[in-house]
Amino acid sequence: MRLPIVTSGTNLQNLCHKIKESSSSGRWKEVLSHYREIKEMGVQLIDHAVFSHILKACLALSFSLGKSVHASLIKQGFESFTSVGNSVMDFYAKSGALGSTVGVFNCMKTKDSVSWNIVLLGYLDQGAFEEGFNLFIQARAFGFKPNISTLVLIVQAYRSLRAFNDGRRFHGYLIQSGLLSLTSVQNSLLGMYTDMGMDYAKSLFDEIYEKDVISWSVMIRGYVHTDNAISALESFKQMVSEFGVEVDGQTMVSVLKGCANFGDIRIGKLIHGFLVLRGLDYDLFVMNSLVDLYCKCGDIDSAVIAFRKMPYRNIVSWNSLLSGFVHNENHAEALTLFTSMRKSGVDADEVTLVNLLIICKVLGDLHQCKLIHARVIRRGFQWNDLVMNSLIDAYAKCNQINLSWILFSQIKRPDIVTWSTMISGFTHCGMPDEAIFVYREMQRSLENPNPVTLLNLLEACALSAEIARSKWAHGVAIRMGLASDAVVGTAILDMYSKCGAIEASRRAFDQISVKNIVSWSAIIAAYGLNGFPHEALALLSEMEVLGLKPNPVTILSVLSACCHGGLVEEGLSVFKDLANKHGAELKLAHYSCLVDLLARAGNLDDALGLIKSIPVGMKLGASAWGALLSACRNYENREFIEGALSHILELEPSSSAGYLLASSMYAAGGSWTDASGMRCLMKERGVKVVAGYSLVHVNNKAYTFTAGDKYYPLSHMFCPVIEQLHLCMKMDMGEKLLVTSGADSF
Incomplete structure (x- = not known):
């Protein structure tokens, strides 16, 4: 009778040994298999240390079996052992069962520092910080050693x-x-x-005696996070050159981000060489950051080379290059890359779709936008705020504001970005009333505006051109404490300028605490737009006296002011100063504006000579060719009509302005067949005529009168005024006729 007992004991010892051996090498299935053998033998485990190995295996493979082991421990009375209780707690804590962890902890009669550490880690890992802090205070009272x-x-x-x-x-x-x-x-x-x-x-x-690679990486990452790229790069140099600390991938990711923020491609290429020397060009995260660096520095060719040399890629790799193409406006290359990405079997994520929506927005491609919308629904991204905001924005930029509104209305709790996007969408589509309505609805939902929302509101008020609304929006900016901010203040002065309130624009400009070149350009443009070209030129001189160097936008604002005011000599002088005095690069917009100025003044020969001097690669805009065409009509010069007209129709085939101008010019010259042919061509191409309108302010509200309108809601208010004006004109004309007749009679 003793032999089976001895055999059973021997087998139990062997199985316990096998459990420990399998556990040490992580063969969890073998651990549980040996445990089942012991259970089938019908014997009890005496060595309670084996349970820690069994629970580790349960943690890896079966939570339910772990609970069963816990029950077995309770039955055998092993739970009173502190080490066993710690193993059970560790199992529950790492399984995420915080309640069970705390339950075991509370039932333990004897707790050691391991017990306290396990339950504290459980609280902190699960994000129950307050409970963890309170428990830590209790643990210290018991002499706990963390x-x-x-x-x-x-x-x-x-x-x-x-x-x-x-x-x-x-x-x-x-x-x-x-x-x-x-x-x-x-x-x-x-x-x-x-x-x-x-x-x-x-x-x-500075107090840390032995700084390791993590210490340096934390500091570099901190400098990058606070936009202090110079200090980040200096720390990196000190770390490598002075202290000889071996860098790792995490360090280099932070360094590359800092270099990208700094925007110096030369330093970026030096760091790239350093990566290759240290063998870190095979680190996926480092290479993704390198691609991002090149894209942000505008060196898209180097980004493509780095991407192609990556031994393997993930979705971040593809998105980094895709974002680079989009950021650098290489939309065709971005679409080609997306096709290659799909062929590689990589599924688009939300970042990919947002980049594609940006392309749709820029190109105004409604069909592709709808295809991406379908993909969003299939992938379940309609709950992603970033994707939905981008989709709302893309539909608005494709002039499908109704679709944007439908998507917006389906969002139960729109955030501030969603509200701002919808306001911007209505403004873009020429619907300022609706944009302001959305802003008021946002206020009713107790959502506080941010600076971006305020800028969208100011743009909507500028579009409505109502002075009362503009003053209200200005008041919102004052209450937010942003009226003196350079960006917001510039938007306010531009808003007043669009309302024709140039004095208010100047006051808003004077209230800006620190004026930058954008602020000066905006106020110069405001004076030019409102018919004060000499004041615009004076502001340019005042800005230069203060030591601010005009940029191409500033010069364009001055040229535009000269164009509206007919100041030909002044405009030519400013144009020459752009290259000679300021050393700025001449842009196509500057040539176009000067051509417009010369054409309006009737200097066709000079305008055409300027066109011939435009550098190769630049293509004159439709507005400049339109000015030439108009000048040909006004000054009866028919020599260049056909050439200017062909350029206009090529550049803006869907705009009615060129067709109507040509038709009017042909009709004025008696070429009725050509005039009729131009109208027919416009109809064949499906070009819609955009009617002109006048803007009149009555009782602090703006009203538009469209050409050809015979009915208007406020016609009863204006008809008596118009009749009186008509009568005065007739009386004035009669007096002139009478004077003329009298002169002839003498």
Whole structure:
């Protein structure tokens, strides 16, 4: 009778040994297989240390079996062992069952530091920071000794909550307890201080005696995060050259991001060479950052080369290059890349779709926009805020504002970006009333506007050209404390300019605390638009006296003012100064504006001579050719009519302006057949006529009168006025006739 018992005991010992051996090498299925053999033998485990290995296997393979093992432990009375209780807690904590972890902890009669560490890690890992902090205070009263993982997680918890004062007090505790010398703890504190301010981080960094690669990486990442690319690159240089610390992939990702923010392609290429020398050009994350660097620096060719040399790619790799193509306006290449991406078997994610929607928006491709919308629905991205905002924006830019509104209405809780996008969409489609309505609805939903929302509101009010609305929007900016901001203040002065209130524009300009070149360009354009070209020129001189160098936009504003005011000599002088005095690059817009100026003044020979001097590769715009065509009509010069007309129709085939101008000119010259043919061509091409209109302000409200309108809601208000004006004109004409008759009679 004793032999089976001995055999059973021997087998049990062998199986226990096999469980421990299999566990040490991570063969979890074998661990559970041996445990089942023991259960089938009907014997009880005496060595309670084996349970920790069995629970580790359950953690990897079967949560339900782990609960069964826990029940078996309770039945056998092993739960009273602290080490066993710790193993059970560890199983539940790492499985995410925080409630069960706490339950076991509370039932333990004897707790050691391991017990406290496990339950604390469970709380902090699950994001239950407040409960974790309270438990940590209790643990200290019991003489608890935290391990490194617990200390690091506590610091990370303070950082996540941005509870920096508590974090600094914890820093004091670490100093008092002698735990600050641990490098990983120092690095965690360093990361927290980078969020507080780089001065705090720099102070701690200087105190760290043994700085490892993580210490340097945290500092470099902190500088990059605070847009201090120069300090980030200097730290990197110091780390490698002075201290000889071996860099890793994480370090180089931060360095590349800093270099991208700095925008210096020369430094970027030096870092690329450094990566190759250190063998980091095979790191996927590093290479993705390198592609992004080249794209942001505008060197798209180098980005393509780096992309092609990657040994393997993920969705981030494709999106980085795709974003680069879109950012650099290489839309055809972006679409080709997307085709290659699909052929490679990589599925588009939300970032891919947002980039494609940007292309649709720029090209106004409604068909592709709808195809992407269908893909969004199939992939379930209609719950992604970024995708939906981009889709709303794309439909609006394709002039399908109704589709944008439908999507907007389906969003239960739009965020501030969604509201701003909808306001911008209505404004883009020439619907300022609807844009302002959406803004008021946003206010009713208790959503506070941000600066972008305010800029969209100011643009809508500028489009409506109503002074009362503009003053209201100005008041919103004042209440937000943004009226003196350069960007917002510039938008305010532009808004008043569109309303014809040049004095208000000047006051808004004077209120800007720090005026930049954009602000000066805007006020110069405002004076030019409202018929004050001499004042615009005076502002240019005033700006130069203050030491601000005009950029091409400023010069274009001045040229436009000269064009509206007929100041030919002044315009020619400004045009010459752009290249000679300021050394700025002449753009096509400058040539077009000067051609327009010369053509309006009747200087056709000079205008055509200027066209011939335009550098190869530049193509004159339709507006300049239109000015030439109009001048040909006004000054009865028919020599260049056909050439100018062909250019206009080629550049703007869907615009009615060129067709109507040509038809009117032919009719004025008696060429009725050509005039009729131009009208027929316009109808054949389906070009719609955009009627002219007049804008009149009555009782602080703007009203438009479209050419050809015979009915108007407020006609009863204006008809008596118009009749009186008509009568006055007839009386004035009669007096002139009477005077003329009298003169003849003498």
